[in-house]
Amino acid sequence: MSEHRAPVIPPPVVVAAALAAQRRLAGRRRGGPVSTTAAGVLLAASAGISVWADLGFGAAKTSINPLHPEKSSTLVVSGANSISRNPMYLGMVGAVTAHALWRGSFRALLPAVGVALWLDRLQIPAEEEALQATFGQAYADYTNRVPRWIQLPSTLIWLASRDRLRIAG
Numbered sequence: 001m002s003e004h005r006a007p008v009i010p011p012p013v014v015v016a017a018a019l020a021a022q023r024r025l026a027g028r029r030r031g032g033p034v035s036t037t038a039a040g041v042l043l044a045a046s047a048g049i050s051v052w053a054d055l056g057f058g059a060a061k062t063s064i065n066p067l068h069p070e071k072s073s074t075l076v077v078s079g080a081n082s083i084s085r086n087p088m089y090l091g092m093v094g095a096v097t098a099h100a101l102w103r104g105s106f107r108a109l110l111p112a113v114g115v116a117l118w119l120d121r122l123q124i125p126a127e128e129e130a131l132q133a134t135f136g137q138a139y140a141d142y143t144n145r146v147p148r149w150i151q152l153p154s155t156l157i158w159l160a161s162r163d164r165l166r167i168a169g
Helices: 011-026 033-060 087-103 109-145 152-160
Strands: none
Touching: 011 087, 011 109, 033 087, 087 109
C-alpha cells in the first residue's frame, strides 16, 4: 500500500501561486542593480537546469507528469539528473527565488521557501516511492549517488573537472 500519494496540484500551479503571492508581498517594490543582476543570473541557471532535464526526459521518451510518477518508463540518471534527482524542481525553486530577488523583498522569499517545502515534503516523496516501486535496486543505487536537491561543492568540482573542460583541437 502506498504511503505517499502525489498531490493533485501540479507543481507549475504551485509556482504560479507563489509568484502571485510574492507580487502581493512585495507590492511595487523592485530590487536594485545588485539584486536584479543576481536574479537574472539565478533565473538563467534555473531555466538552464530545467531545460537540460526536460531534454533528458524527452530523449528517454519517458513521462514528466508529476501527478502520475508511476507512469515513468525510464529512470533518467544522466545529464541534469546526474547532479540532482529533481533538477526541474530545483529550477522551479530557483526561479521563484530569482523573482524574490528581482522584487528586492525579503518577505517575497517566503513563498519560495513554501514551494521548496511543498515539493520536498509532499511532491517528491510520492515520486520517490513510485520510482522505487518501478525501478527497484537501480533507483536505490541512484539515490545513493545523487542528492535529492544538489550538493554545490561536489557539483562545482564535477562541472570544472578536466574531462568536462577538455577543448577539442
